[in-house]
Amino acid sequence: MLYIGVDLGTSAVKLLLMNETGKIEKIVSREYPLYFPKPGWSEQNPEDWWKQSLEGIRELTAECDKSQVAGISFGGQMHGLVILDENDEVIRPAILWNDGRTQKETDYLNEVIGKERISACTANIAFAGFTAPKILWVKENEPENFKKIRKIMLPKDYLAYKLSGVHCCDTSDASGMLLFDVKNRCWSKEMLKICGITEEQMPKLFESYETVGTLKDELAEMLQIPNTCKIVAGAGDNAAAAVGTGTVGDGRCNISLGTSGTIFISSKEFGVDPNNALHAFAHADGNYHLMGCMLSAASCNKWWMDEIIGTKDYRKEQAAIDKLGENKVYFLPYLMGERSPHNNPNARGTFIGLTMDTTRADMTQAVLEGVAFAIRDSFEVAKSLGIKIERTKICGGGAKSPLWRKIIANVLNIKVDIIKAEEGPALGGAMLAAVANGEFASVEEAAEKIVEVVDTIEPEQELAAKYEEKYRKFAKIYPTVKDLFKEIV
Incomplete structure (x- = not known):
């Protein structure tokens, strides 16, 4: 069987095709624009991610037996804010991890709400790059957009939604939102309340190696990949890279x-x-x-x-x-x-x-x-x-x-x-897809069998x-x- 790992980076999407033994069959990369509408701001259009990922999957599988593609999973840039309306349309460009506009909101969370309270809820304190301060910024500066929000998502999870139709998020990526109770692996009701949002506006949570759904019929027909192909939750880029290094x-x-x-x-x-x-x-x-x-x-x-x-x-x-x-x-x-x-x-x-x-x-x-x-x-x-x-x-x-x-x-x-x-989040994503399909009993087993150490510095x-x-x-x-x-x- 074949497994696709999708690494949604800041400048490009990197896609990797791996077989059931862990051998890398092919790698492709496709770039997309990064926008700086004001000094310190950093945005991207989620539709650019989707278009290039779709074309990348086509290119990646062009020469393989497409009937063998059994799973697709992800590693992705963390912390970015993607907001969808009631029709699942993107409301505004995604605000990225390296966007610096939220210092006021970050200070509010750390100093007014308080670091101890924030840490008790999420195991972390606020940083300007995290997602929660971005939500507060939209609430304050774009109230009309804030009112339209039906779903809040992270970058790679937008791709998983487009492939499967399921609003999903994994626990590793959710940890960087400052909306997630890390210890108990659930959304923090208190943090959602602080940000003025509800749990219904958040995606369903999965572990990184869990299946969120299967490939949509129309995409299966377009890509000539079986509609039984599992879409697997995946992980934030650092966690996915960690899987890829064992x-x-x-x-x-x-x-x-x-x-x-x-x-x-x-x-x-x-x-x-x-x-x-x-x-x-x-x-x-x-x-x-x-x-x-x-x-x-x-x-x-x-x-x-x-x-x-x-x-x-x-x-x-x-x-x-x-x-x-x-x-x-x-x-x-x-x-x-x-x-x-x-x-x-x-x-x-x-x-x-x-x-x-x-x-x-x-x-x-x-x-x-x-x-x-x-x-x-x-x-x-x-x-x-x-x-x-x-x-x-x-x-x-x-x-x-x-x-x-x-x-x-x-x-x-x-x-x-x-x-x-060393193929980073893309390899980690492919390994997670293989685990979801039962090729390995656990992520640890996949790492043990696939990751090979070739030298050690003492x-x-x-x-x-x-x-x-x-x-x-x-x-x-x-x-x-x-x-x-x-x-x-």
């Missing part, structure tokens, strides 16, 4: 060094750190996860290489670094502010420790180490909750650097596993000890300078 079950970890950076820790037990420094979300395997998200990771290295020293030869610059653990230069990687664990939009990138003998290689090394130290900040929060992590998977563009992988292994003092196929005792000392110094820099940031922004 980060499921208890105490598993994945580090992503993409444009932004995440440390994703799976757990069978629900847990929230007292300061809400990490996001506490439901996981696609039916359990839970904690996630630290830093806004600038590999993008820090790209900025340093491309904009500051003016080179595209990243490998050559890193080859000059030969004294790990001995650098006296430190870098705070907060080029776009910071989310986890500081939640400070005013934080800024900072070099400290420069002297007349500081070299170009020292500063390049400081950038790589600064990102690793910032990931450890979130890692330390997880450890404070009693979570024991001995190894991690690693993915993303930055993870292609052997040097950066070595730094991560020794800064965190854990083993770093390199996986064979921490070195002497180097890890040097980085332990360096991290303790790094950890003192942000608290010392944070009050300056609001004066200089």
Whole structure:
């Protein structure tokens, strides 16, 4: 049998075709526009997602036995607000995860309603990117649109609705809306009331590996795919990517060094750190996860290489670094502010420790180490909750650097596993579709049989000890300078 994973990203939809053994048969990608109608705003037209996804499925299945396509599932950009009217028509463009218009609403939730009350309802506090502040913004600024709302959906769930006719949402993606009681895996009645909406306006909840419906007859005929093809709930992009890297079950970890950076820790037990420094979300395997998200990771290295020293030869610059653990230069990687664990939009990138003998290689090394130290900040929060992590998977563009992988292994003092196929949320989506069809008994079994580790970076005792000392110094820099940031922004 064949399974389709749909990764609905911010700039493109990536579709992957996988067989029942986990072999990837084909991958296609189709782009769509991103709109910035005002400074700080970020929107997309859900119909663009649908059109390109439909064409992408056609292209993906053009050369296969279409009768074998048994399931379609998803990974998708989180937090976006899609609102439908009584005719299931889109009311306004979707407001995306990286839209910054809701600071007033975020402050209202955190400061007037109060972080403790919000966290008690949802296990999280408000961030400008989350969905609930966007609903409050529409209520305040577009009251006519607010009155029309019949259904509130997330981006990937709009695709699932168009394919199946079912208004659905999975628990991992719902966790990022600030409308979901993560511990009890249900909509929070109190948060819905705070936002002025009802449970009837919310989609039906499913676990990520559950079937929400089957392919509509008219689409089955159009695509020449059986109408028995299951449409499976899927997951938010980070949770779907975690499935694709085998980060499921208890105490598993994945580090992503993409444009932004995440440390994703799976757990069978629900847990929230007292300061809400990490996001506490439901996981696609039916359990839970904690996630630290830093806004600038590999993008820090790209900025340093491309904009500051003016080179595209990243490998050559890193080859000059030969004294790990001995650098006296430190870098705070907060080029776009910071989310986890500081939640400070005013934080800024900072070099400290420069002297007349500081070299170009020292500063390049400081950038790589600064990102690793910032990931450890979130890692330390997880450890404070009693979570024991001995190894991690690693993915993303930055993870292609052997040097950066070595730094991560020794800064965190854990083993770093390199996986064979790194296809992120699209592979995770296809795996969830296979689980829903009974190819595997659980998400954990699918990960065990499909995800292959091809190399492991071991921490070195002497180097890890040097980085332990360096991290303790790094950890003192942000608290010392944070009050300056609001004066200089």
